[in-house]
Amino acid sequence: MTDRSDILVQKYGGSSVATPEKIRAVADRICQCRHDHPRMVVVVSAMGKTTDQLVSLAREVTSRPRGREMDLLLASGEQVAVSLLGLALQERGVPAISLTAAHCGIRTDDAFNRARIQSIDTRRIHQELDAGKVVIIAGFQGITEGHEITTLGRGGGDITGAAVAAALNASVCEICTDVDGVFSADPSTVPGAKLLPEVSFEEAIEMASSGAKVLHPRAAEICMKYNIPIHVRSSFHMRPGTWIHGGETLMEEAAVVGVSADRKIAKITLLDVPDRPGIAATVFQHLANADINIRLIIQSAAAQNRARITFILDEDLVDSAADLFQRWKDEGIAGQVVVEPHVAKISIIGSRLASKPGLAARMFAALAREGINIDCISSSEMKVACVIGAEHLDRAVKAVHEEFFGRRGELANGDYLIGSAAE
Amino acid sequence: MTDRSDILVQKYGGSSVATPEKIRAVADRICQCRHDHPRMVVVVSAMGKTTDQLVSLAREVTSRPRGREMDLLLASGEQVAVSLLGLALQERGVPAISLTAAHCGIRTDDAFNRARIQSIDTRRIHQELDAGKVVIIAGFQGITEGHEITTLGRGGGDITGAAVAAALNASVCEICTDVDGVFSADPSTVPGAKLLPEVSFEEAIEMASSGAKVLHPRAAEICMKYNIPIHVRSSFHMRPGTWIHGGETLMEEAAVVGVSADRKIAKITLLDVPDRPGIAATVFQHLANADINIRLIIQSAAAQNRARITFILDEDLVDSAADLFQRWKDEGIAGQVVVEPHVAKISIIGSRLASKPGLAARMFAALAREGINIDCISSSEMKVACVIGAEHLDRAVKAVHEEFFGRRGELANGDYLIGSAAE
16 A cells, blocks of 8 residues: 555556557557656567467477477567567657566576466666666566576466566556456346446455456455555556455445356266275375366265265366376276366355355355256355356356346445456 | 587578478478487577568567567567477477577677677587487577677578587588578579589688578688588488588689579669769768668779769668768769669679689670670679679579580589579
8 A cells, every 4th residue: 555666567468469550559558658657567468369379389299288398489479569569669759678577587486387476576677667668578478597488377467467566566557458347247248247446356366266357366366465456447448447456445244246157167076986084185186296277176075985076177178187087987086987078157256255145045046046957066255156057157147147236237235346357 | 620529500491490390390300310410409490481470560560670679579480480399309209408599698799680699608508418408599599798689680590500500519500491402503593503512611602692592691601710511401301412611622723603693682873973082981881870781882983083883782771771862962972873773683603713804704795695784893702793684684694604504504614513592
C-alpha cells in the first residue's frame, strides 16, 4: 500500500500483439499512458499463436518436445515481440529498450519448460528507466545461474509481469488483454455476465485455478504476497477493467462471487484400491514423476477395506498417463482404472463459502432443476466444484449463474461478483 | 596444415534447414558424418526465408529497421533453427547441445547490424565436445562485451562458420549448401559450367566479392588467415564439392579461373567535378557516414581541370544515397550526378591476371563479338570487371565463359576453373 514506487508495469498478452498492426496500436497506447506514468515497464508475450506454432515445428522433428532445447526454441517468440515493440516505440520518438530475461536477470531454477522465478536483478531496469526509456521485457522466459534459457510454462507472461511488478514494487500491475476485465461468468457462455469492478486476490486465484483464463493464478499469488494491486483491463481502449487487490475494502459476508467452467478435462477413477496408508501417496508421486499435473483429487471413505480414488486432469495428458494406469493394475494398486476422457467441471467461488453450506445446496439444486447429474463434488474454503458431463457444461453455467445473479446478471443474492473470461 | 585439431566444423545455410523435413535430413547427415568425425561442431543459419520475413515484420512497425532492437529481432531466427536441429539430433539418440552466440562467447564489436567478430571463447564448446555432444551453434549472431546481441550482416552464417573453425583450429570448415560446390560460372546462366574440384583462397575471395554467392568473402579471408581448408559441398548428398585452400598445390601460370556476374547494381557518375585534392575523399566519406557500401570506384584522368567519378552500388541503396546526390550538387562537388539504376557487372577472376593483359583483351573481344558495349572497366591484380547494360548480362557471361572454357566447359585455354553459384 505505502512505499510503492511510481513505476507502472503493463503486461500485454499474445492476442494484443498478434500482428504488426496490433503492435503499432500497443505502441500508441503506451505513448498515451506515458503522459501520466513517465516510468513504464512493459512485459510482452509472443505474437498471437507463435508459441503454438513453435511447438508444432518441434513436434515435426521430435517425439519429445521438451527440455533445454525446447526452451531455447520457445523463448525466441517473446524475443521477436519485444524487438518489434521496441522498434515501434522508437519510430514514435519514444526512447525504448527491449530486454530478454538474460538482459534483466530474471533468474529461475533449472526446471526447463516449467521453471520458477527465483529473483530479478532490477539494476538494468532502473538504469534504463532513469535514462528516460520505456523498458520492454520478454515475458515467459528466464535464465538459470548457468546462463541457460528457461521458460515458465503456459501463462508464463502473466507470471513475469507480476514478478517484475513485485521486484520493482510497482504502483500497479496492469494485465492488458483482449477482454474488458474479469466477469461473473464467461460472457461467451452467459450473455448476462457482468464485468466486476473489483475482486480479492484469493477470489482471483480460485477463479483462475478453476478454469477462468483471464489471469494465471501464480501471477495473482505473487501480487498478493507483495501486495501489488492488479488491474485486468482491455488492450484496446482506456476504460477501467477489474481491480484485484487486498481484501480490506471487500465485504465480510460469505458470498458467491463468480461461476467458472473448466473444459477439456478427463476423469480417472481407480476402483478397488487397497485401503492402507501410502497408496494415495504412491499414486500421486507416480504422476508427479511423470510430470503430469492434476487439477482435483477426490477420495471418498473406504468401504469393505477397498477405497476409490478419483482425479481430474487435462484431457491431453491422458495419453502420457496411460502407462501408469497399466502399472497400477499390475502392481495391485487398483483393481480397475476407469478413464472418462470428456468431462467438465463447474465451480462457484467466493470468500468463506465453506461457512455457509446453503450456497452449495443452491448450486446443486440449480443443476438438479436442469436434470444435470453431478458425478463428483469437491469443496474447499472458497470453492465448490462439481464434475458433470461435458455436454451439459454451458447449460449448467447459465443455470448456476442465474441462481446466484439473476437472469440479467443483477445481484440476485446481493452478492459481489467475480467471474471468468478467456484470454 | 599441421597441428590441426580433429574437429570437423560444418555450416548449413538457410535453404538446407528451410523446413522441418530438411532439418531431419540434416540431422541424418550429421549422424552419418559423425561415424568418421566424432567431434563435430555445426553452425546453422535461420530457416529458409526467416530473416527476410523478420525484416518485413520490422518494416511494418518502423521506417528505420536498424539498431540494437533489429539485431535482437533477427537473432531469433538462428535461435529457432539451432533448437530444432538439437531436438532432431536428440530424437536420433545423438547427444547434442544448441548454443547461441551468448552461450559460446562469440564476442563482437558493438556495430549493430554489421558487427565484426573479435574473439570466440571456446571453453564451453570444448567442454560439450569432451562430453561427447554434437555442438550446434547459431550463426550470424554475436554478443558484445555489454552482453548485447549483435548480428554480422548478410551472409553472416558463413562468417560464424569460418570464425568457429579458426578458433577451434578445425581440420576443415565445410560449407554445406544447396549447390554441389563452386562452378566456373553460374550453372543457371551457363549450362556448360563445371564444378571446380579446388580453388585458392584468393580466387574464392575475388569470386565471392564479384557476385558469386556461394560463400561470403570474409569467411574465405578468415580461413585463409588461419589456413583452415574450406570444403564447399551439397547438404543433400555426400559427394565431394570444391576445396578452397592455400595456393601451394595450385598452378603458377596466370589464368582465368572463372567468370562471375553481378546483378541488381546501379551506376552513379559525378560529372564536372573540380580536379583538386580531397574531393574523392569527401565523396566517399559522405557515403561511408551514410552507411552506404560501394562495390567499385572508377575515376579516369581529369581533363580541363574537371574530373569524372563513377561508382557502383547495390540497386536498393540508391534511394538512401539520393540526399547526398543533391548535397554534392549544392556544395559544388559535382556539376551533375547521373544515376543509372539498372546496370550489371561481369568479371573474370584469376591469379596474376594483371600480369597478362592479353586475357583482358580476349574478354573485351568476346563481348564485342556479341555487340555488347562496355560502359566502364576496372581491373585489379586478380580481376577484370566490365560494367554493361543489365539486359546483356546473361549473354555476356555465356560468351566470356565460352571464350575461356570452350563451348562445353572444357579447358579451352588449359586453365584451371572456378566460378559462381547461388546459395
